[in-house]
Amino acid sequence: MRILLLCHSFNSLSQRLHVELRRAGHEVSVELDVHDDLTREAVSLFSPDVIVAPFLKRAIPADVWRRTLCLIVHPGIRGDKGPSALDWAILDGEESWGVTLIEAREDMDAGPVWAWREFPMRLARKSSIYRHEVTEAAVACVFEAIGRLERQEGAAMPANWGRGHERPACRRADRMLDPSTQTAEEALRIIHASDGDPGASLAIGPEAYLAFDASFASNLSSVPGALVGRCGQAVAVAFRQGALWIGHLRKSEAGSLKLPALALLGEGARDLPVIAGPENCRYREESGVGFLDFRFYNGAMSSEDCELLREAVATAKTRALPVLVLQSDADCWSNGIHLGLIENATSAADESWRNINAMNDLVREIIVSDDRLVIAAVIGNAGAGGVFLSLAADEVWMREGAVLNPHYKDMGNLYGSEYWTYLLPARVGEERAGRVTQARLPMGIDEALELGLVTRRLPADVSSAVVELHRAAIELAASPDLADRIAAKRQRRLRDEAVKPLSAYRAEELQRMRRNFYGFDPSYHVARHNFIRKTPKSRTPVTLAIHRAGRNGADRRRSMT
Known part of the structure; x- marks a missing residue:
């Protein structure tokens, strides 16, 4: 079936659908919702059997949906209408929520229903629920409709009716935080509902901010609105009852950047007392296995984050255990260097250089772990340098449903480092390595396994994936041939180093990266600026819009395997 994905941006849900639909054998093209005339042109060029809209911010032109069946993914239960469905579900404390696949009509969210799914809600950020429950429900709905x-x-139903109802867009007033009247629990719900975008309004002293990335600060209290302490880059804010850790803030003004809270608040906040709080890295041991859990908001890793994780890996390596598992947050494994902090730096080029070198130091620390097997447990999505970070491990165990974007070029033809010129060909071979980095398309677990980027499949359900990860890692640690495998790994590393040292790969990559950062071509800096500032695309890349690249490119991804 010919399926056109029409979306405001190629977000995580759109990417997951792209992966799953192609996996099922459908011919899939993507058109970004830039202009109605471009949408009409895409339909004319591609002649889709159906248009699926996973993520839109405005209506599809009537002449398009009258000509071609258009199915809209609405992140709400049957009968729900309005643009802030998931936000309201979190704000109202709904115990269950859902996704409805609605046929486009003149009245938004009011057309015939082709499929629906419901799921229990959990205490989590909007972006996390969207990446997991909403995405899984949406994929199931789309495949039911295709069937x-x-x-x-x-x-399946003539109109969108059910227990839901129409609600307006969330206003800024609905997202206001007032420490003097709200408990920490009430405030956390507002921040969760506003996470990702647009943030919850919070005054800290005389300044107005938008708050993100919050969690409970246990056993802390003070005058409502006061900053109680800091931990890492997070600050603790007191409320009428209890306190919250706030990991990220953005100034409440147009064009401002979302940054780690301490980086944005500046020197005054650095005088706050350091107290125990959220940890980006946590290490524990079980049955001969060292488990190093790490979490970086949205997968972005600053220079300091890279050094923190490198030090944690180095410390873990002092323990005489034969297996080390690097386990990511369920939402993101890593997306590489921290483009937001780079954009905010006095010299973006200098901070880019510092960040990529810190990332390289981390990757090298993992590569030279020659006395144990290292497992990269990719539970969440990974992109760019984050994918190559995982390849530094001996094996990559990936959760079914996670999506990889193993390429850099969409960021202004960035060359990339993280020793990828050593790691990637060693895994997949020179020819496939070239195809992976040039394709610029999202990749699911089937393709990653076929290529050799991933060595083991974990279950799709996050809890089940973690259970299976622990079971398999402990089984590996007890394996009778483990010592031989470690010895073979050590010999292989010695041979590779003799042929071409790691320092040579790094120097060659950084020579190309220096041109990206400091050279005459500003493509990387322009692309980074547009990405961080969410500048709307002016066109759909031909790697996604196969209807614009020509029909000969329609199946280029299948030919990779």
């Missing part, structure tokens, strides 16, 4: 089309059946 109905293939059987030549119509919509």
